[in-house]
Amino acid sequence: MVKVLEYVFEELNTVPNFPETAYRALKMLEDENVNFEKLAQVIRYDATITANFLKLVNSAYIGLRRKVESLSQAFALLGLNQIRFFLVAACAGQYLNRALHGYGLSPYEVWLHSLGSGVFAELIAEKVKARNPDHVFTAALLHDIGKLVLDLFVGGELEVIRELVKDEGLTFMEAEIMVLGTDHAIVGAELLRRWGFPQETIFAVRAHHDEDWMVQNQTAAIVALSNMLTNLVGIGMGADGLSYRVPSKLLKVAGLKDRELFSIITEGFKRYQNIKENLLSQAR
Ligand SMILES: [Fe+2]
Ligand SMILES: [Fe+2]
DSSP states (O other), rough: HHHHHHHHHGGGGSOOOOHHHHHHHHHHHTTTTHHHHHHHHHHHTOOOHHHHHHHHHHHOOOOSOOOOOHHHHHHHSSHHHHHHHHHHHHHHHHHHEEEEGGBBBHHHHHHHHHHHHHHHHHHHHHHHSSSOHHHHHHHHTTTTTHHHEEEEEEEETTHHHHHHHHOOOOOOEEEEEEESSSOHHHHHHHHHHHOOHHHHHHHHHHHOOOOOOOSEEEEHHHHHHHHHHHHHHOOOOOSSSSOOOOHHHHHHHTTTGGGGGGHHHHHHHHHHHHHHHHHHHHOO
C-alpha cells in the first residue's frame, strides 16, 4: 500500500503544469478595475483557452440575441465573476474532458460533473457574495481532479476499489484509502499545491469529503456543498461518497439559509441544463 502511495506522489511530477495563460489572466482578474483590453491580449495567444471560453459563454447564454464571437464582446456582456468562472472552466477543460476508465466514467460525465459543481459554486458565491469567488470557482471545478491522477497511475487498482464498494458497502473514499493509502481529495490537493494554487483553493479540494474540514471556512463549505448538490440532482460521478443530507452547519458556513437551498437547486440545475444541452449540440 505504501508503495502505491509513494508511486502516485512521484508520478504527480509528470502531470503537465496548469497553463501559464490562465495564471496570468486569473491574477489580472483579482483587480476589480481590470483592463479588459489587456486581459484579452493575454488570453488571445492561447487558442485552446480562447475557443473553450467562447464555447462555454455561448452555451451558458442561450438567450443571447447573437453569438459571442470575440473575447472583447464577451467581456462587455459578462460580469467580472462570470468572466472568472468561464476562464477557469475553459482552462480546466483540457484536464477534465477525458475518460476515467478506472472509475467507469466517460469524458462527458467527468466534464459535466465538474461543470455542474462549478455552476452551483458560481450561483452560491453570487448569492452569498462570497469573499473569494475566484478561489471558489477554481476549487469547485477542480475538486475531483485527484481522480484523474489516480486513474492515470493506478487505474488497475481501481477495479479492486470498485469491487470493495460494491461487495462490502464501503464508500469510494474509504475504499481508496484501504487500497491506495490515499484518496482523490488528498491527491487532488497535492497536485494543486504543486501547480502553485492559493492555499484556500487547495484546502477546499482537500476538504470536499471531510465533514469536519468542509466547515472550516466559506470557500471549503461552498465547494463541498456544490459537489453535494451536483450529485443530488443526478449529475453524479458514480459512487463519490454520495450523501443526500445537506448538513445545516455546512449551509451556515457557506452563508446560506435553509430556505434558500431549494431555489439554489432549481436555478443551478436550470443553468447546468442550459450549458449541457448547448455543449452537446455544439459537439454534434
Ligand atoms: Fe470527490
Ligand atoms: Fe465530486
